[in-house]
Amino acid sequence: MCGWHDLYPLPVPPSWVPGAAVGILSLHFIQKLLFPYFWADLRYLLKVLTYGLTMEMYRLQGRVVTVLDKFVKLAEKQPHKPFLIYEGTVHTYRDVDRRSNRIAQVFLQHEALKKGDTVALLMGNEPDFIHVWFGLAKLGCVVAFLNFNVRFRSLLHCVSSCEPKILVVGADLLGTLEEILPKLQKDVSVWIMAKNSTFPNVHTLLDKIEAASEDPVPVNRRSAKNLKSAVLYIFTSGTTGLPKAAVISHLQILKGAAGLWAFGASSEDIIYITLPLYHSAASLLGIGGCIQLGATCVLKKKFSASQFWNDCRRYNVTVIQYIGELCRYLCNQPVEGEKNHKVRLAVGNGVRNDVWREFLERFGAVKICEFYGATEGNICFMNHTGKIGSVGRTNFFYKLFFPFDLIKYDFQKDEPIRNKHGWCEKVKKGEAGLLISKVNAKNPFFGYAGNKRHTEKKLLCEVFKKGDLYFNTGDLMVQDHDNFLYFWDRIGDTFRWKGENVATTEVSDVIVMLDFIQEANVYGVSVPDHEGKAGMASLILKHNASLDLEQMYKQVVTYLPSYACPLFLRIQEKMEMTGTFKQQKFQLVDEGFNPSAITDPLYFLDNSKKAYVLLTKELHDMIISGKIKL
Numbered sequence: 202m203c204g205w206h207d208l209y210p211l212p213v214p215p216s217w218v219p220g221a222a223v224g225i226l227s228l229h230f231i232q233k234l235l236f237p238y239f240w241a242d243l244r245y246l247l248k249v250l251t252y253g254l255t256m257e258m259y260r261l262q263g264r265v266v267t268v269l270d271k272f273v274k275l276a277e278k279q280p281h282k283p284f285l286i287y288e289g290t291v292h293t294y295r296d297v298d299r300r301s302n303r304i305a306q307v308f309l310q311h312e313a314l315k316k317g318d319t320v321a322l323l324m325g326n327e328p329d330f331i332h333v334w335f336g337l338a339k340l341g342c343v344v345a346f347l348n349f350n351v352r353f354r355s356l357l358h359c360v361s362s363c364e365p366k367i368l369v370v371g372a373d374l375l376g377t378l379e380e381i382l383p384k385l386q387k388d389v390s391v392w393i394m395a396k397n398s399t400f401p402n403v404h405t406l407l408d409k410i411e412a413a414s415e416d417p418v419p420v421n422r423r424s425a426k427n428l429k430s431a432v433l434y435i436f437t438s439g440t441t442g443l444p445k446a447a448v449i450s451h452l453q454i455l456k457g458a459a460g461l462w463a464f465g466a467s468s469e470d471i472i473y474i475t476l477p478l479y480h481s482a483a484s485l486l487g488i489g490g491c492i493q494l495g496a497t498c499v500l501k502k503k504f505s506a507s508q509f510w511n512d513c514r515r516y517n518v519t520v521i522q523y524i525g526e527l528c529r530y531l532c533n534q535p536v537e538g539e540k541n542h543k544v545r546l547a548v549g550n551g552v553r554n555d556v557w558r559e560f561l562e563r564f565g566a567v568k569i570c571e572f573y574g575a576t577e578g579n580i581c582f583m584n585h586t587g588k589i590g591s592v593g594r595t596n597f598f599y600k601l602f603f604p605f606d607l608i609k610y611d612f613q614k615d616e617p618i619r620n621k622h623g624w625c626e627k628v629k630k631g632e633a634g635l636l637i638s639k640v641n642a643k644n645p646f647f648g649y650a651g652n653k654r655h656t657e658k659k660l661l662c663e664v665f666k667k668g669d670l671y672f673n674t675g676d677l678m679v680q681d682h683d684n685f686l687y688f689w690d691r692i693g694d695t696f697r698w699k700g701e702n703v704a705t706t707e708v709s710d711v712i713v714m715l716d717f718i719q720e721a722n723v724y725g726v727s728v729p730d731h732e733g734k735a736g737m738a739s740l741i742l743k744h745n746a747s748l749d750l751e752q753m754y755k756q757v758v759t760y761l762p763s764y765a766c767p768l769f770l771r772i773q774e775k776m777e778m779t780g781t782f783k784q785q786k787f788q789l790v791d792e793g794f795n796p797s798a799i800t801d802p803l804y805f806l807d808n809s810k811k812a813y814v815l816l817t818k819e820l821h822d823m824i825i826s827g828k829i830k831l
Contacts, residue, residue, distance in 0.1 A: 303413040304336030316341030324371035345434035346479040350762035428452040438702035446650035447577035457485030458493040475504035524700035525551030525732035540565040580638035591685040607634030637671040696725025697733040699764040717746035737769040770804040
């Protein structure tokens, strides 16, 4: 009797097929073992190349397509799609386009603005920030974003450094305007977002917007001849001194706007922005990113931990932006149905490893997309694999397009270490080194407005060979053996607190204005379970002078942003100096603010009492345990 197999014999594969299958499986296991991130790296690199080739194609065709051009096209293509949602009110792409046209028409009619003129913008998070920004950009103006936390001398410095023809002030910042108006340059025309003004020689904008035409201004007003022309000034504390106006080009905006897309966001996403718009993270990555995608943005006046997830549920948010502090605040909130949301991506920087893990555990399957990039810098890293703690990853091909290195740094002399031949030396993998990125035609450094000296200070010459030029990020990084990069610390006279850079020289300059202070040495100290470093000032009193804590409190809260006010004071009799006659900070930083280990008098800025109070062991323990909120 014939069997089935006799009637229909199974085909025998060629002898090479089993060997090929084994080979493919072996290659797969070898790839997983030796190159576990190969496919993730390849996908990310292809995205970078695709975007770069698109921009290069535009250049070869003689077309310069800016983010604003993309927005105007979207307003024509999808006029009724929500672009901004603010406090429940929807502003469509067409709404924002038309209102920005009105603002452009107002300034075209009432001010003799030329293409390339600078206009400073002092406003909080609100739709009119974007309307004014876009309206002025349509006139070909360079818009300077002013940090509304900055006060008095620092704010006047910011205004003067960018040399604006006009200053536009939000209705909720008229108190700040009142402080600086008497000392503001007389050639700066001031406009406020109001219908009436009590200030002399100050113009009102809202009444004129209502009467203005919605017609677009001529396209040639905004058209850019090349992507390297300046379009924004965004202020950064950098590593020293007063805030500096970083020059932002069309090229940088396009790169920043591609960030959300590179992390996997799409036109269907709804992005929640609670960070201040004067920051590049919110304006370039957030608003610019929405335009790049053709997506919708939910804009919040100010971050609120208690309202955060309710807002996400209410508006069906799918992408959020963060800084490290923001994630910690959310983790410190009471547990209450946090996984009931649609958020899938969280894009930002500065989150600690423990907070990262707790965030994922508390809030569900949200992909944390950590990245690294300085506002004025020419290098960026993106953690496309989700590796906890890393700011990004590099490989041979990435370094080919974006050359960078980590070099040895002398902390005592506060400068890169050079060998006997005068060249800098690279650190080994696993060692902390100063991040520097090569400056070339593809990765330019545009510097700071009106300050050639500060621009030159950010550059390192003759690093590895004669004639080379590198941008000094001022950041120490570590590259591990798997080529993941980790932020280590900042160098120079700066530290980071509440998501902001604090320049120690700016703080000490404010403190030494007091008549009883001889010298002030400002630095940052670590506080458990807090990102960044809290401000601390070591003070030397003048001969026969006594410490006036009431005056001290009044001075810092009046002249400094809240995040820059020193939380701790230390009164010393002698200021230690380095061998190069700089104030010694390293030992002070190590000693911290523990009254049990320090014999000098210590004081704490108690916001609940609006005063500096004696830092006792009990108070110190409450700060360390988190019972007192900083």
